[in-house]
Amino acid sequence: xxxxxxxxxxxxxxxxxxxxxxxxxxxxxxxxxxxxxxxxxxxxxxxxxxxxxxxxxxxxxxxxxxxxxxxxxxxxxxxxxxxxxxxxxxxxxxxxxxxxxxxxxxxxxxxxxxxxxxxxxxxxxxxxxxxxxxxxxxxxxxxxxxxxxxxxxxxxxxxxxxxxxxxxxxxxxxxxxxxxxxxxxxxxxxxxxxxxxxxxxxxxxxxxxxxxxxxxxxxxxxxxxxxxxxxxxxxxxxxxxxxxxxxxxxxxxxxxxxxxxxxxxxxxxxxxxxxxxxxxxxxxxxxxxxxxxxxxxxxxxxxxxxxxxxxxxxxxxxxxxxxxxxxxxxxxxxxxxxxxxxxxxxxxxxxxxxxxxxxxxxxxxxxxxxxxxxxxxxxxxxxxxxxxxxxxxxxxxxxxxxxxxxxxxxxxxxxxxxxxxxxxxxxxxxxxxxxxxxxxxxxxxxxxxxxxxxxxxxxxxxxxxxxxxxxxxxxxxxxxxxxxxxxxxxxxxxxxxxxxxxxxxxxxxxxxxxxxxxxxxxxxxxxxxxxxxxxxxxxxxxxxxxxxxxxxxxxxxxxxxxxxxxxxxxxxxxxxxxxxxxxxxxxxxxxxxxxxxxxxxxxxxxxxxxxxxxxxxxxxxxxxxxxxxxxxxxxxxxxxxxxxxxxxxxxxxxxxxxxxxxxxxxxxxxxxxxxxxxxxxxxxxxxxxxxxxxxxxxxxxxxxxxxxxxxxxxxxxxxxxxxxxxxxxxxxxxxxxxxxxxxxxxxxxxxxxxxxxxxxxxxxxxxxxxxxx
Amino acid sequence: xxxxxxxxxxxxxxxxxxxxxxxxxxxxxxxxxxxxxxxxxxxxxxxxxxxxxxxxxxxxxxxxxxxxxxxxxxxxxxxxxxxxxxxxxxxxxxxxxxxxxxxxxxxxxxxxxxxxxxxxxxxxxxxxxxxxxxxxxxxxxxxxxxxxxxxxxxxxxxxxxxxxxxxxxxxxxxxxxxxxxxxxxxxxxxxxxxxxxxxxxxxxxxxxxxxxxxxxxxxx
Numbered sequence: 001x002x003x004x005x006x007x008x009x010x011x012x013x014x015x016x017x018x019x020x021x022x023x024x025x026x027x028x029x030x031x032x033x034x035x036x037x038x039x040x041x042x043x044x045x046x047x048x049x050x051x052x053x054x055x056x057x058x059x060x061x062x063x064x065x066x067x068x069x070x071x072x073x074x075x076x077x078x079x080x081x082x083x084x085x086x087x088x089x090x091x092x093x094x095x096x097x098x099x100x101x102x103x104x105x106x107x108x109x110x111x112x113x114x115x116x117x118x119x120x121x122x123x124x125x126x127x128x129x130x131x132x133x134x135x136x137x138x139x140x141x142x143x144x145x146x147x148x149x150x151x152x153x154x155x156x157x158x159x160x161x162x163x164x165x166x167x168x169x170x171x172x173x174x175x176x177x178x179x180x181x182x183x184x185x186x187x188x189x190x191x192x193x194x195x196x197x198x199x200x201x202x203x204x205x206x207x208x209x210x211x212x213x214x215x216x217x218x219x220x221x222x223x224x225x226x227x228x229x230x231x232x233x234x235x236x237x238x239x240x241x242x243x244x245x246x247x248x249x250x251x252x253x254x255x256x257x258x259x260x261x262x263x264x265x266x267x268x269x270x271x272x273x274x275x276x277x278x279x280x281x282x283x284x285x286x287x288x289x290x291x292x293x294x295x296x297x298x299x300x301x302x303x304x305x306x307x308x309x310x311x312x313x314x315x316x317x318x319x320x321x322x323x324x325x326x327x328x329x330x331x332x333x334x335x336x337x338x339x340x341x342x343x344x345x346x347x348x349x350x351x352x353x354x355x356x357x358x359x360x361x362x363x364x365x366x367x368x369x370x371x372x373x374x375x376x377x378x379x380x381x382x383x384x385x386x387x388x389x390x391x392x393x394x395x396x397x398x399x400x401x402x403x404x405x406x407x408x409x410x411x412x413x414x415x416x417x418x419x420x421x422x423x424x425x426x427x428x429x430x431x432x433x434x435x436x437x438x439x440x441x442x443x444x445x446x447x448x449x450x451x452x453x454x455x456x457x458x459x460x461x462x463x464x465x466x467x468x469x470x471x472x473x474x475x476x477x478x479x480x481x482x483x484x485x486x487x488x489x490x491x492x493x494x495x496x497x498x499x500x501x502x503x504x505x506x507x508x509x510x511x512x513x514x515x516x517x518x519x520x521x522x523x524x525x526x527x528x529x530x531x532x533x534x535x536x537x538x539x540x541x542x543x544x545x546x547x548x549x550x551x552x553x554x555x556x557x558x559x560x561x562x563x564x565x566x567x568x569x570x571x572x573x574x575x576x577x578x579x580x581x582x583x584x585x586x587x588x589x590x591x592x593x594x595x596x597x598x599x600x601x602x603x604x605x606x607x608x609x610x611x612x613x614x615x616x617x618x619x620x621x622x623x624x625x626x627x628x629x630x631x632x633x634x635x636x637x638x639x640x641x642x643x644x645x646x647x648x649x650x651x652x653x654x655x656x657x658x659x660x661x662x663x664x665x666x667x668x669x670x671x672x673x674x675x676x677x678x679x680x681x682x683x684x685x686x687x688x689x690x691x692x693x694x695x696x697x698x699x700x701x702x703x704x705x706x707x708x709x710x711x712x713x714x715x716x717x718x719x720x721x722x723x724x725x726x727x728x729x730x731x732x733x734x735x736x737x738x739x740x741x742x743x744x745x746x747x748x749x750x751x752x753x754x755x756x757x758x759x760x761x762x763x764x765x766x767x768x769x770x771x772x773x
Numbered sequence: 774x775x776x777x778x779x780x781x782x783x784x785x786x787x788x789x790x791x792x793x794x795x796x797x798x799x800x801x802x803x804x805x806x807x808x809x810x811x812x813x814x815x816x817x818x819x820x821x822x823x824x825x826x827x828x829x830x831x832x833x834x835x836x837x838x839x840x841x842x843x844x845x846x847x848x849x850x851x852x853x854x855x856x857x858x859x860x861x862x863x864x865x866x867x868x869x870x871x872x873x874x875x876x877x878x879x880x881x882x883x884x885x886x887x888x889x890x891x892x893x894x895x896x897x898x899x900x901x902x903x904x905x906x907x908x909x910x911x912x913x914x915x916x917x918x919x920x921x922x923x924x925x926x927x928x929x930x931x932x933x934x935x936x937x938x939x940x941x942x943x944x945x946x947x948x949x950x951x952x953x954x955x956x957x958x959x960x961x962x963x964x965x966x967x968x969x970x971x972x973x974x975x976x977x978x979x980x981x982x983x984x985x986x987x988x989x990x991x992x993x
Contacts (some may be wrong), residue, residue: 333964396981415801445804456804491807496838498807545842552842604842605816607965607985680878 021680022631023064024091029058029074032097037423039402040096040429041076041362049226055473063574066680072136080346083123105720113693114612117603120478120513120571121206121219122148122529132730133715135762136241136250136274137450139195143221146203147625148583148643150660153746154188156279156755157291157320161191162745164585165645165659166218169536173221174210176312176461178367178385180215181418181444185454185538187747188548192222192363192389194295195240196252196272199226200651204688207531208587209509210480211466213440217531217564217587222256228266228301228629229258232772237766245747245758247350250278252531260772277352282738287348288321288355306375312367313769320355320361322548326751327396330607334550336705343752359548360410362390381438387418393545411547414451419443424465435468446537453546454538455492461485476515478527483508486534488703490541505534505561511625521575528567535559539593539614542552544603549747552611553595559616563590579629585622590648592619594656597700617651621659637669654697655745661693661744667715679726681718688713693744706749709741728764733757806838816889817840818879819955820850821862821985823949826871828876834864836986849988854976864990865963866927867955870922874929874947876964877904894906896937899970902944903977904929906990907962914975924954924960925990939974959989 029038037058044051045062047070054060071085079098086094128132134142137240140151140159151159152167160167168187173180175193182192191675195201202222203389204212211222229235236255243246254270272292278285297314325343327680337343338745374380392410463598465482486505491498502610513527596615601608632638642664649655669684693705717730738757742749817839824831835850849862866872878889893900905918912919918931918941928950931942965988969980 030828327981330985333982417801445806447801448808449801452808454808458804491804493807493809496809500805603838603839603847605819605836605984605986606842607845607982607987609842 002228010633013321021064022634023067023071023088023188024061025065025088026091026093027054027062027096028093029054029060029076029096029726030099031079032099034678038076039099041074041079042211044073044075046071046073053428056296057440057473063616072096082461106142107210118476118515119204119208119211120476120511120515120525121204121208121529121568122525123202123204124587125200125202131198131201132728132762132764133732135196135239135730135764136243136248137195139191139201139221139223141192141475142195142201143203147565147581147627147641148205148219149203149624149667150643150663150745151186153743153748155289155323155326155748155752157289158188158190160187160189162222162660163203164587164623165219165647165656167663169215169533170218171221172212172216172219173223174212175223175365176225176314176367177369177383178365178387179418179420179442181387181392181416181420181442182361182363183414185536185542186546186548187321189361189391190320190519192318192361193223194252194272194293194297194316195223195255195316196224196250196295197225197270197297197314200224205513205583206527207529207564207566207587208645209484209529209531210467210482210511213463214482214484214486214507214509214531215533217533217562217566223437225268225270228268228299228475229256230266230303231257232260232263233768235766235768237767239762240762241348242760243276243758243760244290244346246276246279247370248274248291250274257770264304266301266303268299269296269567270298274321275352275742277698278332278350279346279755280350281753282740283350283753284342285350286323286325286343286752288324288353290321290354291347291351292354307370307372310367312365312369314363314365316363318359318361319354320359322357322359323748323752324355324357324396326748327357327550329546330550330604330609331475331601332607334702337751354430357547357720358394360390360394361379362388364388367508370645372604378425380423382421382423385419387416387420389416389418390414391416392547395459395472401488403624404410409450411450412448412453412757414446414448414454416444416446418445420428429471432471434471435466437466439464442447449542452492453542453544455490455541457488457537459608460487474517478511478513480511481508482510484532488534489538490537491557492541501557503540504531507532507561507563521573522551523572524570525575526569531564531566531567533562533593535562535593535614542614545609550609552604552609554611554613556614556616559592561634562616564592565589577631580627582624582735587621588622591616592656594619595658597657599699617657619647619649619651621645621647621656634675635671637671639665639667639669641665649697655695656743657697657700659693659695662691663710664689664691677720678721679721681715684715686713686715687711690743694700703750705744708743709743711737711741714737724768726766728766730760730762730763732762787798787975815880815882815982816878816984817841818877818878819964820877820968820986821864821988822875822877822955823866823872824875825867826873830867834862834988836862837881841882845868851889852983860966862988863959864988866951866990866992867947868951868992870951872949873932874949876945892947894933896946896986898937898941899973900935900943900983901941901969901973901975901978903965903967903979904944904947905965906939906961914940916940918944918975920959922962922990924958925955925962925992927990927992928952935973941973955992956993962988962989962990978980 022088030043037719039056041054043060052060056418061492073083074096138159140161143149143161150162151164153159163171169184173191174290183189183561206218208216241250256268258266272295277290279289295316298394298555299312312402331412365387370382371379393412395411420442422440424436427436441462446457467480475493486538540555540557542553546553564587566587569582573580593616596613598611602611623645628640629683630638644662645660649657665688667684667686669682672681689710692708696705696716714733720727735757740753819836821834833851840849860989906922908923910921912921920929930948931944932948933943933946934940936944966984967980968983972979
């Protein structure tokens, strides 16, 4: 409560005077000698490292700038790289005259990354500022900030991102450019990624198989760190987060630098520690819901003018307690849990202890990347990555009997090792075309050491692709083609007979998309693509009791490839005080694979268990969402979001199971600008309404979908500027009214209420130990 | 500046060492050699033995899932049918008699066959069997624990005790007293083994279910 009164005081003190960051800088780049416009020059805003390219007429634009000093680096073929410095008080247009190259002695590559790539699918990004509001939450929860993204949860500590109503195999996560390869088969298996690695989180919605690889049907999540520093410096950032529900804390630190004496070398070290204890619903603690996470990563790069080499290593380790009241025996226990208003373990008290049942996961990633500039406008990239994922699940209690039994041994123990390699050539503007061509390969081995649930397998796949894009100032058209081949050999026993079926899948993917800007403040995007997905091993061969979810799951070895045709279109209007985004999409699936609950529970010695069969049908998923943002006066910003998803099994003419229900969100931000030491302060109450999921297949669930609910929340933040040292403070309240609710897409809704009120305080301290400039 | 350079060098060198000391992988076998199924502990067989105290004749009622969860469909014995047979799941008792009951749990995937009931007995203070028919009355929750199966008019009394500080019945060994005949009415009998680590209190609620087997019961 103390920090609330502090914030109220603090906020009142801010009302005196303020300012917003809505300055637009329009620029024009031309040759210093002949005053010719320089098209496709790189322009980097050094204040926040935003990188864009000028259009054919040499024009560019940066918006959302605050008053202050700015430096801009401009680069163009044949010209000297030049930094321009200037002050900005209001929106204006500036001409930048670029001198010719005078035998620059500096042999250090400056532009190592092309400007942000646009995609014709709908794409959204959370930058460092937006991430400030959600730091400390799981990756899935952070992504929920974006339109069309929800999560599929197992309690409040495990969440998988869901894009356009799809999750798991249909959502691809690229961690620092590498496909995350973990154990995707469980709904209770969250992505093994430290969200603090990311300085930027992006989501590409819509089928994106050509660019990112088959499977990317629902969409792609991009987790991207910043580029390594390219000037001699030693800088870093410290993040700390404390929250009341779970009495959790997170600390994260990174240091990065570039050597004066060894030009070209650059590095970063990063680490995160997280601890939290039992979560509290409004009425009771949830026993054994603590989380421990220890993650670290290193990056080292060596860049010269013609090439660059980067190596990266990261390790993710987590222990996640599973609410013991949810690790139930059989159907009788399950119904007892549903029918009691409180879980059996509701007498629990607060504790950090993680007992059985729990999950232990480790994920290691080694990446080596090389790029060579084949010309000023083209590059070759060679990337290799090795990943090793360990997933151990410890049941509620050890099996009885075996005297030799090791109590520290997990019941479920999966190891998956993946090697990926890719080579591609990318070119910038040749006439008005830019594009890339390349090949990718993957070799994967999966092994179980504990109880059998999914088979061992070897997966070898490769793909070749080509994307070309025609760029004009108002329109961009993209076409892509990709051929994939996948061999999957599985090894498992039926009785005492070893089975080793081999399957081969080969398919062509394509996409055709366009971005059209009829007016400076209006943008349309449209993409048509197909996608396909080979059935995964668990969908083919699983046969047994999945203890984590207390269900018998049965694969079907005759499943066929899932195909989809997807159209996604959007419009963005960004006009002065008003911003609107709207997206609509449709997927038409052939052989959509899903988890089909059977009406017939199956007998085991432990009693009856519900049975789920992997089945396929023709299906469709359609939806839309929108965002409105209006800033009537400098100090006020109103936001509203809405999303709708509809899934239909076309063969049976029934709704698809586990689709997100309709959601509506609104917030009002009061902005106080800069007052003395406090910069860019804001206070933002939020309101969410999540409707009941009315569209569920009949008799398919153990209990009816939970009722609609609404949540109140609050975000507040400020930057305290002590001399040159900024301290970025944010404060959030989630479920401020401490409402009792359960969410349809939370597996634990069968057993317990969702978490109650949570207060979070965050501090981010970027620091500079040394900077040559 | 020099110190900065030094610091950077130290950090980088440290990185190399920390990386080398990363968690070692246990020997991971090749995928081509999966672990044969059922190496882990399993309960494949549940047997209820009822011995007539007058004649010493023993009848065995059985529920068997030879390969554990999933796979082959479980079945009731004493027969060896591979489809679950309703007649095999009926416990037939005579009116006004006393039977001695015993539960045997086996893992028949092991050679020699592993007796799980001994393990349950050893960990008796964390386990308890319950005999339910949906409308039973607990006659005594202290020792000896006794329950009345209404409808069937059978009184089941526990004759074993665990080694806990408050000694309670386990229910592996029981005494069954039948009363009047129920004719052809088949009542339900559900036998549940609850695993109640450190929470066994003589009630059904704590812990979770290890075994749940349903029979029909007729008293003639």
